[in-house]
Amino acid sequence: MPTAPTREITVQTPPSPQRRRRRRPHAIANGLGKHTALIAVSAMFALPLVWMVGTSFKTAQQALVFPVVWWPHPFVWRNYPDLFAALPYFRFFLNTFIYAAVTIVGVCASSSLVAYGFSRLRWPGRDTLFYLMLMTMILPFACTLIPLFVMYKRFGWIGTYLPLEVPTFFGSSVFSTFLLRQFFMTIPTSLSEAARIDGANEFYIFSRIILPLAKPALASVILFQFVYCWNDYLGPLVYISDANSYPLSLGLSLILGDYTTNWAWVMAGATAATAPIVILFFLTQRTFIQGITLTGQKG
DSSP: OOOOOOOOOOOOOOOOHHHHHHHHHHHHHHHHHHHHHHHHHHHHHHHHHHHHHHHTTSOTTGGGOSSOOSSOSSOOTTHHHHHHHHSOHHHHHHHHHHHHHHHHHHHHHHHHHHHHHHHTOOOTTHHHHHHHHHHGGGSOHHHHHHHHHHHHHHHTOTTSSHHHHGGGGGTOOHHHHHHHHHHHTTSOHHHHHHHHHTTOOHHHHIIIIIHHHTHHHHHHHHHHHHHHHHHOOHHHHHHOOOGGGOOHHHHGGGGSOSSOOOHHHHHHHHHHHHHHHHHHHHHHHHHHHHHHHHTTOOO
């Protein structure tokens, strides 16, 4: 009778203590080199921020001194109170927060629905229409500025935030739709199929199953939209005419004088405008990074 072939079993022996000791200095050296490089690159990116914060406490003359004075002498604490007294700065903050809050609601509502249709439903021409939608991202705002301005003027919306807020409720944020669509595709289809067998409709599946699982992606969309509204300058410049309705991006331009400019005040205003973004990122960085890294991975 033929004998069954035998399998060779290889047993991996753990590395000896001598080999572990030899590896340890090499691993420490690699880790030290990587951390040194990361710290050096981080310092390069942090230098402008450090200079901005330091200049906000300088005198107007010391802000223009070359070579750069990194540590203010004397320390001028009055730049911030004087700036807030000269301009309705907190009004600019409130206008920006309202503008960002409304657009975040619109983007999350519309982009999530459109992304669900592109990722979880099957219908003729779905992928073609999705790629056509992505192609609109290459169009700069200047190409559609004049026709949009004429249309909004006929609507009577010029001078208000309606041209900036209403389109977000109709899926105008293509990037948010793309981000959510890619994340929705990572969710197993078996969850939706099981819910359909139990009699759930599409809106129930979307609101009770898909959205709770997409919290990291939604957090990323909220953060991106908040930063976009916080930095948006051209849109408010075109549509907003009343200085009391200015967002923070336009309000900062009022610090610049026609003939002379107090650059210490400019840096104080920029520091006050940058602080909420930095704080928001540190509070949400784990969820934000998770939403970015999981997007596009098949589940």
